[in-house]
Amino acid sequence: MTGLAGDKLLGQRTLLEQIEYTDELTSSGYYYGLRSLPRKEQDPITYERFYDAVHSAVMGARETSKNVAASPGARELGELLFALLTPEGHAVAVSSGLVGHQGAFRIAIRYMAENGYDRNPQIRPGDIFTACDPATTGTPHPGDVYTFVPLFYKDEFIGWAAGMNHTMEAGGAVPGAWPPWSPNTFTDGYLLPPTKVGEDYEDYTWLYKHFERRTRAPMFNILDQKMRVAGCRMVVDSVTEAIDKFGLDYFKDATREIIEETRRICSDNVKLLTVPGRSRFVAFRTVPYAGVVDGVWPQSAKNWLLHLHSEVQIDTREGQVHVNWDKISPANWHAQGGYKGIIESNLWLNVMDTIGLGLKPNSGMNLAVTYDMPEGGLFNPPNDRHSAGNPWASSVALFNCFGGGLEVSKRARGFVEEAWNSDLCWTGIQGEITLKNGFSFGFCQMDLLGASATPARPYMDGEPLGTAWWNPSSDTGSVEEWEYVLPGIYYLSKNVLPSYCGHGRFRGGLGMQLAFAVSDEVQEAIIGKIGASTGNYFTGQASIPGGGYPAPTSTLIVYRQTNILELLRQGEYPGGMAELAEWIESGKLTYTDRELHKEEVGALFVKPGDIYIVAGNATGGWGDPLHRAVDAVALDVKEGFIPASVADRVYGVPVDETGSATESLEAAAEARRAEIRRDREASSVSFEEFWRTEREVVRSGELPQFLTDAYAELNGFSPSFREEFARFWQLDAEEEAQS
């Protein structure tokens, strides 16, 4: 290995000088100041061949190296990513997988530059840098681990190979990859700022020892690190071969042009696919910490309501999208906030499926959107002590609002087939299992992370487990694989849950029900449930696009000390929630206690004989259920997707449990629907009446404490919110001050 580098890593510039130089050029509005694309324009064929070469490099690395992976997230679910980066960390080409993370890689590179890593510890061929600290790295949460290997060509530093994956366990205050109860960064888990963890493509032993001591799934984490290194090496080797063929100058020029080309296509797509204007959506999320950590962290001894508001401004003349988050809640001492990486990752994912069509996916997509996240806001905390344990939960809600804005604009342009109820979700199950033989291991289970239902559209129903917008290659894994890595916990069910969707003229995809029995091989287990669609979450935007109902939220139900193990020995167990309820009713299934958790759960202890059920990942409907085709409702009943009672009550289609009717179904439905409309009218109030009533509530200040706190917090943090709040409720100055 050559011992080059030194602080002038890039010819006459340090890495930081290079980043600043590139930023200055890009401030022109064109990536790297490229007002033209000479390599592409002079020889578009060689240009496409070059892209094909570097894209094949990252795709090949992913497909090959993931076989080394231990964590089911990486191997079975494809929750990993490889990318080729410029020296500044901008992605030129990305593999499939967790594609959004490419937007965050440059944060780690900047951190290394700002801290003089090119001088100490130096950046040399074969060096391995790994990172998982959100404040310094861009990783959205500590469970997302990044690895970087510098790319040298004949002693010249020219970029990076990057690899990331979602690991099994992050070593936080509660077991799993997303600690939901984490008052500050010190309880988030094992946080590694960008760190040289190996050289000559071999990890230092200390890293593995850290994984062993500081995480609950060391074997998985060690193998995942090996996977990232193996993949990065493949990227380096393949790209080096491409440079041999195309030349170094070509590489340097074309990688910049590829990013600028993508920015331009995004920008042109804004012009082609959207209408100009402004749209606003909001979601809310509760953060119930009161009573959880009061004694140790009094600043976290309260309940918050997060205001997740997005205003999307579309300028079709310039082809620019701007997001304004000036009315978002401020950062605070809980795990739902985050740092810049979570914004960049989410932005990219939203862009990809809306205005990022027909292009080479890379960092140019981030440049097509500008945003304002105020200093001190939820994802731009005032200091680096704030937790980023679980920002994927709150940020997905926020970005559903952003995505909803883009969807509405595309639909207004006439792209109806591109519209859907933008209310995507995920549910994570995590924890730690201690077996009777004393062995214990942490885990996060991704049955409801690998995919969620697709939402309803203006012309079709959604589908169960139909997409994962953070991973185009969605996959929830195999029960047989999951039981292998999570022994002692038996699946009683992995099925769709009837009627568990947002209803509408077109219904959302059904969510899933997972039921588990804790076997007598387990000494004790801890389980948690987190995610974007928990009962902490309410979206105001989901029902707006089509008037359909929003998705139901996720639920965790625990039945303590049941007779399930005895029933199993007799060849019996309930196959899902409906049968479980019947068996409880009949006394066939007994239990001592039942707990229902709609909100996030940090750590619940379960014992042999306990049953726990997680329902999640349903999506919202589109349009009024009373407009749904009668035949479609009858078929839903026949196929068991909704019970007859829901067909009657929600859809106004009176059928029996086989989906049949005794009289003409159309006529019966018409009469029933007329009745429902009359009931709706009878129970509704005029907007004016609603406004006056609620205004009195606001003026009286007689709100639950967490709401009072939320308004106070927002009014204090966001002048624009305060001004709009007062204007909407027509409060005078005194009332405004009180509110």
Place this chain on the structure above:
Amino acid sequence: MTTAQSEHSQIILATDAGGTMTDAFAVSQDGSFSIGKALTNKVNEAISYANGYENAAANWGMSLEELHAKSIANIYTGTLFLNTLLERKGLSVGLITTKGQESMYIHERGHSWLGLEWEEVLHHKLHHHTGGDMFRLRAALVRGVAERVASGGYFMLTEPGQVKAPLNEAETRDAVNALLDEGVAAIAVVLLFSYLNPAHERRVREIAQDVMRERGVTVPVILSSEIAPVMKEVQRMKSVLMEAAGGPIVREMLRKVEQAANERAYRGELATMASYGSIVNIRHPRMYETILSGPTGGLIGAKTIGEILGERNILTADIGGTSFDVGMIQDHHISLRKEPDFAGHRLALQMVALDSIGAGAGSEVRVDPKFKHITLGPESAGSDVGKCLRHPRVTVSDCNVVLGFLDPDNFLGGDVTLDREAAIRAVREDIAEPLGLGVEEAAQGVLEVLNANLNHHLLTMLKARGANPTEWTMFMFGGAGPLHLYGIDVPFQKVYTFPFAAAFSAFGVACAEYAKRFHQGASYIIPPGADRDVKASIAKAMGDAYSALRDQGVRELNSEGQLATKEVLYGASMRYVGVLEVLDVTFTFGAVMTPEDLDRAIAEFEENYAKIYGKGAALPESGFFVNELFVHVVADKPKPRFVRYELADPRPAESARKGERQAYFAGTWQTTQVYDMDGLVAGNVVRGPAIIEHPMTTLVVPPGAEARFDEHRFIEYRAAAG
């Protein structure tokens, strides 16, 4: 058509029955072959079979009966299975599964993007489940029964396959009755972990048979533990559903074809191709294994020729009109893949590892008017060739015509005349002008994009195996293989193509071995530092399993009339404990029977693992896990033999020269010699720039390269000597 006149004997028949045409291929002992074609009769393929061979026989001046009387093997492949399922014409199947898993067929574990192109995969709104549609499954046809078998799992003391909940027999009876009430024609059974313990699935079948006896009906009951006894329930279910829905229909049609052959003096039994690259009798109990057999022929042919040439490691590229398929042979073994995707379904199926890329010689070329992207395929002109014939959009073939590589007057041996002016106009208007390039430059650019795509896929496949291209030989075939051979710039040790490149896949089918392959899910954990007793116990269990699988293979071969077992290969799917993906290792020493064998197996696994992922990726300290055993039992079967010719002078005979024309190489038009491929003999060397024409293919030899016809008339393509 005929490649050589000779006394034809010991003939092998290989049929490829497509949805439109049936290709009937006959190869004689001396390597000469004849091809007949017929329109596929979808109602009774026996008719199109006979029509095809009538043509093939006529080429050799024989009657259909004479051809059959002289035939020693008869292999029939086609798309019947595929089309039966795609057209939703399979049998009505009922599914019995473990209670709580009934909606597997709906959610497909999230696989809603299979079969999409990369750009489509990135666009979530295009994701869509294929679900149970192909099998016409609906809720009433799926029943869950309570039962549970333990996985064992990492870190556990529980015995893998231990029964945790006995099969609920009352529920099972109810399920069978309910399915029969729905009128199902087959019952598929897929229970969790049945690959570790098949007892419950077998008991379901017994109960089903009892119920059917009582009801006086009979429908087949197909068990996943017998059809695809490997891990991952959704993939296993797909395989079993395919077997249940399509297997009986295909088997019946094959029986009709066999009868037609027997009635025409063929004395043997009909065989078909399994997707793992071997032929099996049409009585083979796992007919779904033949569903993806179409593209396997090329690899089998390459393996056969590789053995003649002494080449152990071969990469193959089959370039046709719509796609190119890249495959590999390593250490004389065809590389297999475990979970191929098929029509939006992921199957549990051993299949030759082919990467298929949707761009070929007939692919449409599109240039994005705004962003100037060039896209090739996936749409193809097929027999309409391009704008030079009657296709409405410009294609790769148009580019080949423009550059002088394809002779417009000699396409398909002159049967079709192409319009060169139309090709030039098309390339100019649709490609060159939007890109701001000259016509030739644009046409050459399109071919470069196609070639680059091919080269990247070849390299990716090699890297995935940790292989160095300089130790590998490349075989290129398919109708357009020789035409694009010059585009290979991976530094292979040697590069070959063949005069019969266009019929290479059919030739390969004729070369196939008669074999049975079994994969059996297992669960053996070998802890780090395991002592001899532990290893002895595992080795004995593995040895017993291997013996049982081998015996089953021999038994099946015997029952199908293949008495002489030529070779038995043993291997295992292994991983480090903790890792999820397995690596298939075919052992060099045979079956694991002793602790010493187990050590050798581990050593061979580690050697292969390090080769692919690097030594740093190893984790022996976590122990080893064996999750599948496999056995490949091969029977002897006649194969085509190649004549070894005397080597003639390197200079081709003047009679082989057809003339000269202008062709565009490296940016200039050059006078290029044109040869008749059939006129070139063993020993001839053709130096570029040259074009060697054959009625079914064209070999382009650019300046600086040469094509040498070796003693078998295989064509070695290489840098020109001197």
